[in-house]
Amino acid sequence: MAHVIPYIAAIQEAIREEMERDERVLYFGQNMATSPDDPFLKQFGPARVRVTPISETAEIGMATGAAMAGFRPVVELYMAEFLLVAADQVVNEGSRFHFMSKGAVTVPMVLVAGYGFTYGWAGQHTGSIYGMFMGVPGLRVAMPSTPADAKGLMTTAIRDDNPVLFFHHYLLALTEGEVPDGEYAVPFGVADVKRSGSDVTVVATGNTVHSALAAAETLAERGVSAEVIDPRTIAPLDVDTILGSVARTGHLVVVDQATRHASAAAVIAAEVAQKGFSSLQAPISLVTALDSSIAYAEPVESFVLPDEHKIVAAVGETLGLAPLPG
Amino acid sequence: MAGENGALRQGGGTLDANVARHLLVTMWRIRAFEERLEPLKRSSTVHGLTHLSIGQEAVAAGVCTQLGNDEIVYSNHRAHGHALAKGVDMGRLLAELMGRADGCCRGLGGSMHVVDVAHGFFGATGVVGGNLPFAVGAAFASRLRGDSAVVVVFFGDGAAQAGIFAESVNLASLWQVPVVFVCENNGFAEFTPRSAHTRVERVSDLAAPFHVTAATVDGNDVVEVHRAFGEVLASASAGKGPFLLECLTHRRSGHYVGDPGGYRVASDDESWRDKDPIGRLVRRGATEGWFGEDAARAIEAAARDEVEAAVAFASASPFPDLTLPADLTYAR
Ligand SMILES: Cc1ncc(C[n+]2csc(CCOP(=O)(O)OP(=O)(O)O)c2C)c(N)n1
Numbered sequence: 001m002a003h004v005i006p007y008i009a010a011i012q013e014a015i016r017e018e019m020e021r022d023e024r025v026l027y028f029g030q031n032m033a034t035s036p037d038d039p040f041l042k043q044f045g046p047a048r049v050r051v052t053p054i055s056e057t058a059e060i061g062m063a064t065g066a067a068m069a070g071f072r073p074v075v076e077l078y079m080a081e082f083l084l085v086a087a088d089q090v091v092n093e094g095s096r097f098h099f100m101s102k103g104a105v106t107v108p109m110v111l112v113a114g115y116g117f118t119y120g121w122a123g124q125h126t127g128s129i130y131g132m133f134m135g136v137p138g139l140r141v142a143m144p145s146t147p148a149d150a151k152g153l154m155t156t157a158i159r160d161d162n163p164v165l166f167f168h169h170y171l172l173a174l175t176e177g178e179v180p181d182g183e184y185a186v187p188f189g190v191a192d193v194k195r196s197g198s199d200v201t202v203v204a205t206g207n208t209v210h211s212a213l214a215a216a217e218t219l220a221e222r223g224v225s226a227e228v229i230d231p232r233t234i235a236p237l238d239v240d241t242i243l244g245s246v247a248r249t250g251h252l253v254v255v256d257q258a259t260r261h262a263s264a265a266a267v268i269a270a271e272v273a274q275k276g277f278s279s280l281q282a283p284i285s286l287v288t289a290l291d292s293s294i295a296y297a298e299p300v301e302s303f304v305l306p307d308e309h310k311i312v313a314a315v316g317e318t319l320g321l322a323p324l325p326g
Numbered sequence: 327m328a329g330e331n332g333a334l335r336q337g338g339g340t341l342d343a344n345v346a347r348h349l350l351v352t353m354w355r356i357r358a359f360e361e362r363l364e365p366l367k368r369s370s371t372v373h374g375l376t377h378l379s380i381g382q383e384a385v386a387a388g389v390c391t392q393l394g395n396d397e398i399v400y401s402n403h404r405a406h407g408h409a410l411a412k413g414v415d416m417g418r419l420l421a422e423l424m425g426r427a428d429g430c431c432r433g434l435g436g437s438m439h440v441v442d443v444a445h446g447f448f449g450a451t452g453v454v455g456g457n458l459p460f461a462v463g464a465a466f467a468s469r470l471r472g473d474s475a476v477v478v479v480f481f482g483d484g485a486a487q488a489g490i491f492a493e494s495v496n497l498a499s500l501w502q503v504p505v506v507f508v509c510e511n512n513g514f515a516e517f518t519p520r521s522a523h524t525r526v527e528r529v530s531d532l533a534a535p536f537h538v539t540a541a542t543v544d545g546n547d548v549v550e551v552h553r554a555f556g557e558v559l560a561s562a563s564a565g566k567g568p569f570l571l572e573c574l575t576h577r578r579s580g581h582y583v584g585d586p587g588g589y590r591v592a593s594d595d596e597s598w599r600d601k602d603p604i605g606r607l608v609r610r611g612a613t614e615g616w617f618g619e620d621a622a623r624a625i626e627a628a629a630r631d632e633v634e635a636a637v638a639f640a641s642a643s644p645f646p647d648l649t650l651p652a653d654l655t656y657a658r
C-alpha cells in the first residue's frame with residue numbers, strides 16, 4: 001500500500017520510522033523542537049530530539065562523536081551551504097575515521113541539507129554543491145528526486161554505517177507523490193530509470209530529473225524517444241545502469257544544476273567516455289549551470305541554470321537533428 | 327540626506343535638536359521603506375528572501391548616522407536598515423531588491439548582499455557570522471594605514487554562538503584594531519529563543535575574557551544608542567582597541583516576509599509596541615522641545631513620499647544584462 005505525501009514529509013516519515021525502530025537514532029539541528037507541540041519532540045522526547053545553536057562545526061562534530069560512541073545521529077542543516085562553515089568536520093574528520101582506524105570505528109551519521117533554492121535566494125543560498133563531496137572517500141551522497149526515493153534513501157542513509165550527506169532539493173519540497181507505507185529502503189548505488197527510451201540517454205539528478213522528464217515528453221511529440229535515468233546516489237555511483245542504457249541508445253546527455261566544472265555530470269561523462277566509448281555515436285553533451293554564482297535577478301538566475309528547453313536543444317544537437325524550437 | 331551623516335557626528339554622541347531630527351528622519355525612512363516592502367514582496371515585485379528590521383531601527387540609526395563614508399560598515403542578512411542609515415540611496419536599494427539593473431549591485435546581490443562602496447557599506451552576508459572577521463580585517467587595514475578609521479560590524483545574538491565570533495573577537499583584541507562589534511540582540515535566531523541556544527544571558531558577557539570593553543544598552547532608545555555608540559566611536563577612533571556594544575531590541579516583523587510566526591508570544595509583541603523606537607523618540611522630542619508632533623508627522627510623510635519615488639525609480643529600471651555572469655565572475 002502507498003500514500004501520497006510531499007517530498008519533505010517523506011523525508012520526515014523515514015526519520016520518524018527509523019527513530020521508532022532504533023533507539024540509537026537521534027535528531028537535532030537549528031530551529032527544531034522549540035515548541036512542546038513539535039511532533040518529533042512529543043513522540044521521542046527531548047533526549048533524542050534537540051535544538052542546537054548556530055554552531056555548525058560543533059553540531060556536525062558532535063554528531064561524529066556520538067556516532068563513534070554508538071548512536072546514529074541525523075543532523076538537520078537546512079541549507080547545504082551551512083555545511084561549508086564546518087567543512088573540516090564534514091570532509092576531513094568523520095569520513096576518514098573508519099579508514100584511519102583500520103576499521104575499528106564507524107561513523108553512522110546523516111547530514112540533511114537542502115540545496116538549489118533558485119528562487120531569488122541569491123549568491124550564498126542557492127548552490128548545488130554536492131559535487132564537492134562526491135569525491136571525498138568515506139562519504140556517501142544521496143540526492144532524491146521523488147517523495148518515494150526521499151523516504152527510501154533516508155531509511156538507507158540512517159542504516160548505513162558511514163557518514164551520509166542527504167541532499168534534498170528545495171524546489172521539490174512540496175511536490176507530492178506516492179510513498180510506500182511502512183518500512184521502505186532504497187539501496188544506495190542503484191540508479192532508477194524514470195522513463196524508458198531508445199534514442200538517447202538523459203541522466204539527471206534532483207530537480208533536473210523533472211526537467212529531463214518534461215523534455216522527454218516534448219521530444220516524444222517530435223518522435224524522439226529519450227530514456228531518463230536518475231542515479232539517486234552519486235556516491236556510490238551506478239555507472240553500469242548508465243553504460244547499459246548508452247549501449248542501447250548510443251547517445252548521452254547529462255543534466256546537472258551544479259556549475260559545470262564541479263558537477264556530478266562531469267564525473268558521469270568521464271566514466272562513460274572511458275568505459276562506454278565504443279557505444280557512443282556522438283560526443284557526450286553536458287547541460288549544467290554556467291560556471292558563475294547564481295544572481296538574485298530572476299532573468300539572470302534562469303539564464304545560468306539548466307532547464308527543459310536547454311535539454312531539448314542538447315538532445316537535438318547530439319542526435320544531429322535540425323534545431324528544435326525550445 | 328546621506329551626506330549629513332558624517333557632518334552630524336558629534337564627539338561623545340551628544341544630541342541636539344538637529345541630530346534628534348536626523349535620527350527620526352533616518353528611522354522613518356527605514357520603517358516606511360520596509361513597510362512598503364511587505365506588499366511588494368507579497369506581489370512578487372520583490373522576490374527571494376527578505377528579512378525586515380521593523381522595530382529595530384534605533385540601532386541602525388543611532389550607529390550609522392555617526393559614521394562618514396570612509397568608515398566601513400559590515401552588515402548581515404537583515405541589512406536594509408543598516409544600508410539606508412549608512413547613506414545607500416533608497417531608489418538604488420529598492421532597485422536591487424527588485425533585481426533591476428539600477429540596483430546598487432546591478433540586481434546580482436539582492437536583499438542579503440547589499441554593497442555600496444561609495445558609502446562605506448562594504449556589505450552584507452547571508453551566512454550568519456561570516457561578516458565578523460571581515461570587519462576585523464578592515465580595522466586591521468585601518469591600523470596598517472595609520473588612520474585608525476573605525477569599522478563597524480552588525481551581528482545578531484544568534485551569531486554569538488558561532489565559533490567565528492570568538493575567533494574574531496580574540497583577534498581583534500590581540501591586534502588592538504579599531505572595530506566595533508554591534509550586536510542587535512532581538513532575543514531570537516529565526517524561530518528559536520535565545521534561552522534555547524545558550525546559558526550566557528548577555529552577548530556583552532562574552533567580551534570580558536578577551537579584554538574587550540563591552541556595554542549593553544536599550545536598543546529601542548535611539549538617544550541611548552546614539553550616546554553609547556558615540557562614546558565607543560570616540561575611543562575606538564583614538565586607537566583604544568575594539569569594543570562591543572550590545573543593543574537589546576525586538577523584531578516586530580517576522581524573521582522573513584512570510585514567516586507564519588507561530589513561535590511569537592502575543593503579549594511580548596504588545597509590550598514591545600509601547601517601546602517602539604519611533605514612538606519613543608517622538609514623545610521624547612516633544613518633551614525636550616526638539617520637534618513637535620506636526621514636525622514628526624511631516625517627517626513620516628516625507629519618508630513615505632521618498633519610498634514612493636523609489637518605487638517609481640526601481641520599477642522603471644530594466645532587468646540586468648545577461649552578459650553579467652560571464653563578465654563579473656572574476657575581476658579582470
Ligand atoms: C551559518 C548559518 N547557519 C544558519 C543560517 C540560517 N539563519 C539565517 S538567519 C538565522 C538567525 C540569525 O539570528 P541572529 O544572529 O540573532 O540575527 P536575527 O535574524 O535575529 O537578526 C539563521 C540561523 C545561516 N544563514 N548561516
Ligand SMILES: [Mg+2]
Binds near residue numbers: 482484510511513515
Ligand atoms: Mg536575533
